[in-house]
Amino acid sequence: MSEVPPNVTGLAERRAKARAEHDHAASDALRDEIRAEGWLVRDTADGFELIPSPPFEVWPTVSSLPEGGSQEAGRDESSGEPGASTAPGQVSAEDTDTATGRDDSADAGRVAEAAEPGRHPGRLEDLDAKKVAESEAAPQQRPEGSELVGRSDDLDGHPERMVSSQLLWDASLSVSRLDETIVPPADVEEVKAARPTVTVALLVDGRPDELRECVRALVARTEARVLALDLGDVDGAGAVLQELVEEFPRRVEAWHVAESPHWKGGSAGWGESRDRLLRLDTSDVHVVMDTSVILDGDAVTPLVKALDDDVTAAGWKGVNPREDGEEWLEAEPGEVRGLLGHLFAVRRDTALAAGGFPADVRYYRNADLEFSLRLPGTLVALGKDLPVHQDRRRRDDGVDPGYRDEESRRTYDRVLGLLRSP
The missing domain is CATH 1.10.10 (Arc Repressor Mutant, subunit A)
Structure with missing residues (x-):
């Protein structure tokens, strides 16, 4: 340094x-x-x-970030007055493809299924991710010398270009009219209403290589928007996140703060950071995901589809309390009392109405249970059939054992209170 x-x-x-x-x-x-x-x-x-x-915009604290995804104006450390500029390399919600599912460009991740021996099935290779980036980030093509189809700033002396432009214009009008005949506007609106917008929210606090693999798998195997919050550029993870924004500008949005995570001796707590991600989001469905989780297929769409009737949240792994309430046990697929924070989807408006994430939680352990117990409605877990894996135990590496136990107990005392309340 x-x-x-x-x-x-x-x-x-x-x-x-x-x-x-x-x-x-x-x-x-x-x-x-x-x-x-x-x-x-x-x-x-x-x-x-x-x-x-670093060569990207960094906000002072998590609390200084705006709500609702606006990057036009920041807030200072204490007064809440505008004070930070727009972060470079970001895209607005209007420019982002947020529907869940697949399309032809995102489906390029399927080429990674033939992984090398000894590697996890479905692992993305650098070449595969590059193909995804090229198809995802390719700019729209326009006729040469034209800002709008059918016009040119230099047509004099080039009648063939004028004829070509006119033909392109006429063809575009014909296609447009054909589309209007085949797909009435009302039907288009019905399709949009049937497909909720989806954002996968990542909290970045180190492990840059893991972050890169997690995001590239998301881009290759889903159409969900990726929203990430970097806490303090730990081990260069914030710089890697910004590289991913530049690699996938229409899919990945990043926010950076100077605050480092609480477990590293900083002041940014897990609950406050997760809650800010929820409030930065503007999608219908908010997906909580840990960067240690890697998608082997589209694991997001099944979670979103499970949010039916009175189901508020759906996750990969669920737990139920033991009869005495002192311990949580892994649950079979189906309705559960709590969802673990590895990967779960929640209706964003319901999560906000329930108060969001517990803002005073400083460390992640047991915080997912506290959040789950505050949600109304039914929670379900899909279990082992979901195409996803995890290479390591979440966030326990490098954490002081005494700190981990103290913070986990602090949160669990509130969990017991919620569990025993009528």
């Missing part, structure tokens, strides 16, 4: 003093000065940390 210039260190020390005195205006102004010098300041339990600014 580059050596921090003395003037930047001085700015950070003045900012720490301003924060201690609750002078939020001065703190925000000094943070911006530090950013202008090419550095980011990250608050830690011991004070602060300075890191070089």
Whole structure:
């Protein structure tokens, strides 16, 4: 890491003093000065940390992110006033293909089924992902010299181009009229209404190689939008996430914050971060997914289809409490009391109405159970038939055992309270 210039260190020390005195205006102004010098300041339990600014927009904290997916204006650390610019490389909801299922371009992931010996069936190779990226990100073609079909800025002296443009224009009108005859507008609206929009939400807190494989499998094997929140660029995972945004600009949207995750000594908790992802989302169905989970096929569509009648959420793995309520046991496929956070889909409006994710949860363990118990309606688990696998145990690697046990118990006490409430 580059050596921090003395003037930047001085700015950070003045900012720490301003924060201690609750002078939020001065703190925000000094943070911006530090950013202008090419550095980011990250608050830690011991004070602060300075890191070089990455080549993408970074928001100061999770709480500074807006709701509803708007990246036009940010909020500062404390006052809620606009203060951050639009993140580069992002796309709006209107530009994103959010329906679940498959299309011809996304189905390029099927070429990865012939994996090398010794690798997991269905594992994506770099070449396969590149093919997906090329088909997914290819720009729309327009006639040369034309912004609108049938027009040109340089037709004088080129009658063949004028004739060609006119033919293209006439052909496009014919196709348009044919489409209007075959598919009435009312039918199109019915089809749209029958296919809910879907977003897969990822919380990024390290393990860049795992993140890359997870996202590429999602792009290759589903049509769902991918929305990711990077906490502190741990081990360069935020940089990899931005590479994925550039590789799949119509499918992946990323938000970056300077806060590092709580389990790494930072201030960004699991519950607050997951809740912000839910509120950044604008889709009908919000899919919670861990980056350790890799799709071997389209595992998203079955989950979305399961959200029928009074089913509020559907997941890969479900659990039920033992009679004494002190332990949770893995459940068979079907109706369950709780869903594990590896992979599950929930109706977004219902999740918001239930209060969203428990914002004061700092570590993931037992937080999925707390969220599940707050949801109304029926929860179902699809089980082993879902085309998905997990290469490692979730997030326990690198976590201090004492911290893990303390935070897990802290959340589980609330879980017991919910379980025993009438």
